[in-house]
Amino acid sequence: LKAIHPDDREFAIEQLTKKQKGEKDVVTHYQYRGIKKSGEMIWLDQFSKTIIFDEKPADFIMLIDITQRKNIEKKLHDERDLIYALLDNHPDFIYFKDSRARFQHISKRFCDFFGRKMEEIIGKTDLELFPEELAKQTHAEDLDIIQTGMPLINKEETTGDTWVLTTKMPWLNKKGNIKGLFGISRDITEFKKVEQNLKESVEKFRTITEQSFLGIAIMQDNIIKYLNNQLANIFGYTVEEIMNWEVGGFLNVIHPEDREMVANQARKKQLGESDSLDQYQFRGIKKNGDAIWLEIYSKSINYNGKPADFATIHDITDGKIFEQKLLESEEKYRSLFDNSPVGIGLSTIEGKAIDSNDALVELTGYSVEDLNKIGTPSIYVDPNVRSKILKALQEEGKLHDYEVELRRKDNSEFFGSVSFDLIELGGKKIIQTSLRDITKSKNAEQELIKLNKLKSELLRRTSHELKTPLVSIKGFSDLLL
Secondary structure: OOOEOHHHHHHHHHHHHHHHHOOOOOOOEEEEEEEOOOOOEEEEEEEEEEEEEOOEEEEEEEEEEOHHHHHHHHHHHHHHHHHHHHHHHOOOEEEEEEOOOOEEEEOHHHHHHHOOOHHHHOOOOHHHOOOHHHHHHHHHHHHHHHHHOOOEEEEEEEEOOEEEEEEEEEEEOOOOOEEEEEEEEEEOHHHHHHHHHHHHHHHHHHHHHHHOOOEEEEEEOOEEEEEOHHHHHHHOOOHHHHHOOOOOHHHHHEOOOOHHHHHHHHHHHHHOOOOOOOEEEEEEEOOOOOEEEEEEEEEEEEEOOEEEEEEEEEEOHHHHHHHHHHHHHHHHHHHHHHHOOOEEEEEEOOOOEEEEOHHHHHHHOOOHHHHHHHOHHHHEOOOOHHHHHHHHHHHHOEEEEEEEEEEOOOOOEEEEEEEEEEEEEOOEEEEEEEEEEOHHHHHHHHHHHHHHHHHHHHHHHHHHHOOOHHHHHHHHHHHHO
């Protein structure tokens, strides 16, 4: 009994007891596990029957060691379980066909996709299951594979809105002869949609970039991976010439004084580092040797699974030339502004002082800060004058040689000749004021007026008194006094 496996021992004892008693309801053939002296488990196939031995019932037993067969059976059973588990759970369509291209085994996914039960498919060919046009094609493929042994690898097929990727291989028996085929088809509809969307995105990207007035490039590992025609035009090269540059070749079109900075920024972008500049200006060198000014906007992107530098580049050479001329013009204006003997000031239409030169401060005694405290209207002796000036400026845009009485910081009054111009500065309307002190000339003018009046009066009296001398002399004496 020790030689029988504990889990099988009860049944074996029961059968042994019955046979030794000569009972009829016994099992003559069964299998069970045994235990060898070494402790190794074995499988036994037992044939037994009741016999008479020494005039008593006995159990006649024949044992065959079937351990090897059982191990093979277990292996086959495990492999079969594995195959059916694969067929039942794999997301792809898996099928086996015999030498006449009839379905022998199919996966559950295959049945679910086509909406058929397994028994409706097994034993049939494509010609009996699918639309005629498609079935003829796939059936011919099946027979060709079975006859030639040549596999069909990764064929894309479409049925309506569904795309599948199919591979079919010869199914060989133990002798290596073709017994049919097996195939795997994968639903790639979603992949094809993504692929189509990606294709459309690429086409849109190329359409936009090729029509852009900006130069556009993608650089990875210090190699230009993509550029548009505009970028090639900026540097005076063709796209093909630039695409053939060696590693780091882009640095040859960077001005030597800016090369280190540009190379450093490009490196950071290609490594995906965060402490890089998104926008900056630098000088480039065209193919013909001309220096140009460029402005770049760039960012790190993922390109083919690795960080890359996506850059848009704008030729700002004309803008830089204009900027330089504007700077020179501003410097000239500033020089004239600061050194002019005429008082010049800038203010808003609302009356806020912006700037004034030394001559204006000397004329009025007011600094910009002083004027902002009291308000520019306060320097007019007649406060209503400024509204008249503003009206004329809004109508004409300028008002020149306007004479007005003004008040200095020390409350002394003087006559000024003022010219007003409405100009634009920083996108805003600004009043530019030019002031000359004409008090002396105004006083002289008033003296001249008085003298002219005196002259007229003298002539009038002289003419009259010639007729009455004594009265004239007296009157003239009074006038002199």
